[in-house]
Amino acid sequence: MTAEAATRLTGKVIVVTGAASGIGRATVLRLASEGAQVICVDRADCGDVEEAADRCGLRPLSLEGDVTSAEDLSAVAETVHERFGRIDGLFANAGVAGVGTAVEADDESWHRILEVNLTGAWRSAAAVLPVMVGRTSGSIVLQSSIGAVIGAPGLAAYSSAKAGLLGLMYSLIADYTEHNIRVNALLPGPVDTELMRSVRAARAERAPRDGSLQATPVTKLPGECRVDDVAAAAAFLLSDDARWITGTKLVVDGGATAV
Numbered sequence: 001m002t003a004e005a006a007t008r009l010t011g012k013v014i015v016v017t018g019a020a021s022g023i024g025r026a027t028v029l030r031l032a033s034e035g036a037q038v039i040c041v042d043r044a045d046c047g048d049v050e051e052a053a054d055r056c057g058l059r060p061l062s063l064e065g066d067v068t069s070a071e072d073l074s075a076v077a078e079t080v081h082e083r084f085g086r087i088d089g090l091f092a093n094a095g096v097a098g099v100g101t102a103v104e105a106d107d108e109s110w111h112r113i114l115e116v117n118l119t120g121a122w123r124s125a126a127a128v129l130p131v132m133v134g135r136t137s138g139s140i141v142l143q144s145s146i147g148a149v150i151g152a153p154g155l156a157a158y159s160s161a162k163a164g165l166l167g168l169m170y171s172l173i174a175d176y177t178e179h180n181i182r183v184n185a186l187l188p189g190p191v192d193t194e195l196m197r198s199v200r201a202a203r204a205e206r207a208p209r210d211g212s213l214q215a216t217p218v219t220k221l222p223g224e225c226r227v228d229d230v231a232a233a234a235a236f237l238l239s240d241d242a243r244w245i246t247g248t249k250l251v252v253d254g255g256a257t258a259v
Contacts, residue, residue: 006033006034006035007034007035008034008035008239008240008241009031009034009035009036009235009238009239010034010035010036011035012035012036012037012088012089012238012239013036013037013039013080013084013086013087013088013089014031014036014037014038014039014087014088014089014090014091014238015038015039015041015076015077015080015087015089015090015091015124015128016028016031016038016039016040016041016090016091016093017041017042017065017067017090017091017092017093017094017120017121017124018041018042018067018093018094018095018143019038019040019041019042019046019049019060019062019093020040020042020044020045020046020048020049021044021048021193022191022193022227023093023143023188023191023193023227023230023231023234024040024042024091024093024094025048025049025052025227026226026227026228026230026231027091027093027230027231027234027235028040028049028053028060029049029052029053029056029058029231030228030231030232030234030235031091031231031234031235031238032053032056032058032059032060033056033058034235034239036088036089036238037059037060037061037084038060038061039060039061039062039063039076039080040060040061040062040063041062041063041064041065041067041073041076041094042062042064042065042094043064043065043066046060046062047062049062050062061080061083063075063076063079063080067092067094067116067119067120067121067123067124068115068116068119068120068123069123070123070126070127073123073124073126073127074127076127077127077128077130077131080131081131086131086135087128087131087132087138088132088137088138088139088238089138089139089140089141089238090124090125090128090138090139090140090141091141091143091234091238092120092121092124092125092140092141092142092143093143093234094116094117094120094121094124094143095116095117095120095143095161096112096113096116096117097113097155097158098112098113098155098157098158099154099155100154100155100156100157101154101156102156104156105156105157109157110156110157113157113158113161114157114160114161114164116161117158117161117162117164117165118161118162118164118165118168121142121143121165121168122168125140125142125168125172128140129172129176129181132176132179132181133176133179133181136179136180137179137180137181138176138179138180138181138182139181139182139183139184139237139238139242140172140181140182140183140184141183141184141185141186141234141237141238142165142168142169142183142184142185142186143165143185143186143188144162144163144165144166144185144186144187144249145158145159145162145187145188146187146188146189146217146251146253146256146257147159147162147163148162148163148165148166148185148187149163149187149249149257150217150257162187165185166185166249169183169184169185169247170247173246173247177246182237182242182243182245182246183246183247184237184242184245184246184247184248184249184250185248185249185250186230186233186234186237186250186252187249187250187251187252187253188225188229188230188251188252188253189217189219189225189251189252189253189254189256189257190217190224190225190256191224191225191226191227191229191230192224192225192226192227193227217253217256217257218256219253219254219255219256220254220255220256220258221254221255223254224254225252225253225254229252230252233250233252237250
């Protein structure tokens with residue numbers, strides 16, 4: 001990281017949902033290392049993130065919150081506004097996954113995945129937008145997936161939710177660009193997280209019945225995508241380095257979707 005990048009988020013207050021693990025955890029640490037006051041929001045304990053941050057001399061603030069609860073998210077936004085007087089950024093990252101084709105998905109799993117991944121992002125944005133509008137400034141990054149733009153075998157609900165986030169992005173831009181609020185989406189490929197490991201385990205269990213579930217995009221760059229790679233992309237979009245970027249689908253997949 002350059003010296004400029006190490007301070008480019010100084011003074012900014014940024015909310016991260018799904019902050020307790022995986023990409024959320026990595027992004028909290030990245031944003032804090034660049035000078036941001038980060039608010040870690042998760043229904044799970046964020047103690048591991050705080051310990052990691054403390055070792056680096058960073059001080060994020062943890063607030064319990066479930067993205068399926070509008071009351072939780074409103075309380076988070078109110079607390080952050082009262083304490084810091086501003087909300088400069090939101091990384092709507094909270095998500096869940098489940099394996100199943102369109103025929104196999106049941107109502108409960110379908111609605112649960114859309115409730116967290118899509119509706120949860122909408123609730124998160126709706127909670128912070130009044131504060132951003134009041135300051136005529138803000139940046140929102142929605143955690144989508146390459147599954148939104150390519151067929152991901154056995155992930156009907158997940159891909160549908162992630163595609164829905166792109167529609168949400170465009171709608172937010174149409175309604176809030178006049179308030180100087182930028183909205184972008186991250187589209188990672190497969191990343192080694194607990195969520196992805198659970199998907200791979202479910203696919204492996206089903207493989208004898210449906211080998212197509214083993215299919216994953218093949219990257220063109222060597223190695224694997226790391227959570228830090230996605231965190232770096234999120235930090236860029238939330239920074240003033242991206243001041244003229246809105247409506248972008250930033251793909252972080254090592255060339256898996258390149259043609």
